[in-house]
Amino acid sequence: xxxxSDLNLPADxxxxxxxxxxxxxxxxxxxxxxxxxxxxxxxVVFVELPEIGDTFSQGDEFGSVESVKAVSEIYIPISGExxxxxxxxxxxxxxxxxxCYNDGWLIKVKPENTSEMDNLMDKPAYxxxxxx
Amino acid sequence: MNTCLKTTPLNDWHKSSGANMADxxxxxxxxxxxxxxxxxxxxxxxxxxxxxxxxxxxINVNGNDAxxxxxxxxxxxxxxxxxxxCVYGAFLSSDGYCIDDAIVYKFSDNFFMICVNAGxxxxxxxxxxxxxxxxxxxxxxxxxxxxKVDIQGINSARILSKLIQTPDTVFTKMPYFSxxxxxxxxxxGESDVKLLDGTPVLLSRSGYTGEFGFxxxxxxxxxxxxxxxxxxxxxxxxxxxxxxxxxxxxxAGACLPLSHQxxxxxxxxxxxxxxxxxxxxxxxxFTKDFLGADALVPAESDSFTYPFAGDSLRKVSAGDNTHVIxxxxxxxxKVLTCATDMGITWHDGKIVCICSDNLPQGxxxxxxxxxxxxxxxxxxxxxxxxxxxxxxxITATIMTDIRPDRTARKKLDNFI
Numbered sequence: 001x002x003x004x005s006d007l008n009l010p011a012d013x014x015x016x017x018x019x020x021x022x023x024x025x026x027x028x029x030x031x032x033x034x035x036x037x038x039x040x041x042x043x044v045v046f047v048e049l050p051e052i053g054d055t056f057s058q059g060d061e062f063g064s065v066e067s068v069k070a071v072s073e074i075y076i077p078i079s080g081e082x083x084x085x086x087x088x089x090x091x092x093x094x095x096x097x098x099x100c101y102n103d104g105w106l107i108k109v110k111p112e113n114t115s116e117m118d119n120l121m122d123k124p125a126y127x128x129x130x131x132x
Numbered sequence: 133m134n135t136c137l138k139t140t141p142l143n144d145w146h147k148s149s150g151a152n153m154a155d156x157x158x159x160x161x162x163x164x165x166x167x168x169x170x171x172x173x174x175x176x177x178x179x180x181x182x183x184x185x186x187x188x189x190x191i192n193v194n195g196n197d198a199x200x201x202x203x204x205x206x207x208x209x210x211x212x213x214x215x216x217x218c219v220y221g222a223f224l225s226s227d228g229y230c231i232d233d234a235i236v237y238k239f240s241d242n243f244f245m246i247c248v249n250a251g252x253x254x255x256x257x258x259x260x261x262x263x264x265x266x267x268x269x270x271x272x273x274x275x276x277x278x279x280k281v282d283i284q285g286i287n288s289a290r291i292l293s294k295l296i297q298t299p300d301t302v303f304t305k306m307p308y309f310s311x312x313x314x315x316x317x318x319x320x321g322e323s324d325v326k327l328l329d330g331t332p333v334l335l336s337r338s339g340y341t342g343e344f345g346f347x348x349x350x351x352x353x354x355x356x357x358x359x360x361x362x363x364x365x366x367x368x369x370x371x372x373x374x375x376x377x378x379x380x381x382x383x384a385g386a387c388l389p390l391s392h393q394x395x396x397x398x399x400x401x402x403x404x405x406x407x408x409x410x411x412x413x414x415x416x417x418f419t420k421d422f423l424g425a426d427a428l429v430p431a432e433s434d435s436f437t438y439p440f441a442g443d444s445l446r447k448v449s450a451g452d453n454t455h456v457i458x459x460x461x462x463x464x465x466k467v468l469t470c471a472t473d474m475g476i477t478w479h480d481g482k483i484v485c486i487c488s489d490n491l492p493q494g495x496x497x498x499x500x501x502x503x504x505x506x507x508x509x510x511x512x513x514x515x516x517x518x519x520x521x522x523x524x525x526i527t528a529t530i531m532t533d534i535r536p537d538r539t540a541r542k543k544l545d546n547f548i
Contacts, residue, residue, distance in 0.1 A: 042163075045499060068169040068170065069163070
């Protein structure tokens, strides 16, 4: 497992208590699991994602990430409609481990209300939560 | 890390090699290295892998009545066991419950070694001691006085042949579940198997992956050097150091039980390992009397353990929170083991392995979840189950076997 200081936690995304990340660009939010989550899970072998067009409320379970070690539910950081899923993960789920903020993203959401982003943690707040 | 955990002599090596460590049987053991479980699993199937199994325990039983004591306490009938051969079985309590599974090695008519699971050396020593009565035997718990490396996979003998003296002689007439040499020459005489530097080792053609390979027993102070030498000699073959994660997924695919999980504190019957019981040919009675035998009479309340394969690589957790549901929708049991064998995939209703001959062109090996379920009714292979853990469900099929084309039993000549 990585030491806290080795975690890759970009400052330009927001974090949830369940270790997802969310980044608003224009009117679309891209969502994934963060470096802490992928490190805890170990090698990801399967990612279960919703269908395009599905809608969720902030905090809803929207899929699962399965590693050799465990299965972990994933929770949506913001309410809205799924507009795109990362289809590359079907053949290469390991992207979640190797590049969780870029090629290993999970879903793109058209948010109902972008102000919900304010409910999420920034990097210092998330780090404080990890440190307990 | 829990500071009370025991360590093996390779603990520093594991940690400095990026291992993800965890408590297993009271030992701080590697789950996987930077290579990852999938690559470690596939490495064993395609070439070779090594496992630190020094957490396992050994017990010597010697004396004029050693045979009698073991044949009474062990589930296998060792009457016909030859010197230089070993056999898998279990130790049962008087109520027919499994205390631990084990491999018994026969050095001579009055000298046997028993290899048991991590942390079980003391329990089985006490169990034997409690049952020896007036028998003339000396029981010695070798826990932590011995280290062990398992090398598994088709290139195991080719790699070891660079590291032992007279490999041609050693690798002649060495069938599955036979062994040569010893690690205690002062007691057992000169070892038939020695490393190039003269270190005596017990080389056993066995393992816990279902694949061709060996278990190597030796003195703890010699294991780090051997481990590094195996990795060097195995480098041209692409050898992989493997943790307990791939050990678990390989053994699940090979239909091998994990003690205290798939067999344990319940009656040792109605499971896929009935070869471990001393049945006669007709399976109507036992060929010997042994401790626990009287309790193995079938009863209506008995449960049944079966191997299963999922319909994809998706798995569920083992334990009481995952329900096994039959075709009528009834909850009939629980999952004992569920791991993903990353080397296999479904094709036309059959499982094929990445190492199978004549694999269909372009087939993608996706992995299949597999393991064992314990259910309250008798079932037959091919029956469909639903395994349900909370909201998550997977479909599974009762199997007789899981990963095909395993190499463990194949002739050694194929791998020289």
